Amino acid sequence: MIVVTGATGRLGRLVVDGLLESVPADHVVAAVRNPGKAADLAARGVKIKEADYERPETLKGVFAPGDTVLFISGDAVGRRLGQHRAVVDAARAAEVARIVYTSVLHADTTPLALAADHRGTEEHIRASGIPFTFLRNGFYTEVYAASVLQGVEHGVIFGAAGEGRVAGAARADFAAAAVAVLTREEDGDKIYELSGDTAWSLPELAAEVSAATGRPVVYQDLPHADYRQALIDAGLPEPAATMYADIDLDIVRGALSPTPGELSALIGRPTTPLRESVAAILREA
Structure with missing residues (x-):
């Protein structure tokens, strides 16, 4: 069986959709926090199992010997390491064949x-002895959906990243990479560094929004402290605002700019260009 945790999330659903193009539905397990939200997947023949990272007792019985598990990381930044360890421990106890994280x-x-x-989770997976594949994902372009819509509404995209570059790719690109790995034999432990083919800056993002809408949209760079405060004023909790502002500093340092080409090689096509991702964000708004 192929088990996809977090299968009703935005990435998980794309992965399940991709799997069902080549894998019988009864060979796919959607492990989800709320089974009621997976009714549509059940209707397609996918097996549904409850798996709540916050409640380790729900993880027993989710995995079985020989399973391949796509372990989609949780979103509780700062407290998810304990959750992740519980998932890995349950997979090890079940003697799964491989964990793809x-x-x-x-x-x-x-x-x-x-x-x-993520570092702590990778270390725990290594220590577990389970054969693994690490999908080290760069930024989803959709992370900037709110910025795109802000640009449309106000004509300005704010940030503190200067001319720093982001090798973003569409969430669907990363989902396709997961499907590729899950549906083929992997020999030994593998690590893939995944990012878009082309790195772009926030000024270039603003230019693409302007081109797509026919409205003037510019990027305004702010000092780190001012950007953090702007995020707080917009309603983000202080820890989240600090994290996002700090990410822009890391972008300036080049943390998200590498373009090794491993993502496009894995999915067998170029990654989705920024222009197409912006257009998709605008269509779905």
């Missing part, structure tokens, strides 16, 4: 603060 680009060396949980 969605990590972060260059998890072992990146200065990104959000990478600490």
Whole structure:
């Protein structure tokens, strides 16, 4: 069986959709926090199992010997390491064949603060002895959806990243990479550093929004402290505002700019260009 945790999330659903193009539905397990939200997947023949990272007792019985598990990382930054360890421990106890974990680009060396949980999870997976594949994902272009819509509404995209570059790719690109790995034999432990083919800056993002809408949209660079405060004023909790502002500093340092080409090689096509991602964000708004 192929087990996808977090299968009703935005990445998980794309992965399940991709799997169902080549894998019988009864060979796919959607492990989800709320089974009621997976009714549509059940209707397609996918097996549904409850798996709440916050409640380790729900993880028993989710995995079985020989399973391949796509372990999609949780979103509780700063407290998810304990959750992740519980998932890995349950997979080890079940004697799964492989665990495929969605990590972060260059998890072992990146200065990104959000990478600490990923580093700890990778270490726990290594220590478990389970054969593994680490999908070290860069930024989804969709992370900037709110910025795109802000640009449309106000004509300005704010940040503190200067001319720093982001090798973003569409979430669908990263999902396709997961499907590729899950549906083929992997020999030994593998690590993939995944990012878009082309790195772009926030001024270039603003220019693409302007081109797509026919409205003037510019990027305004702010000092780190001012940007952090602007995020707080916009309603973000202080820890989240600090994290996002710090990410812009890491972008300036080049933490998200590498373009090794491993993502496009894995999915067998170029990654989605920024212009197409902006157009998709605007269509879905």
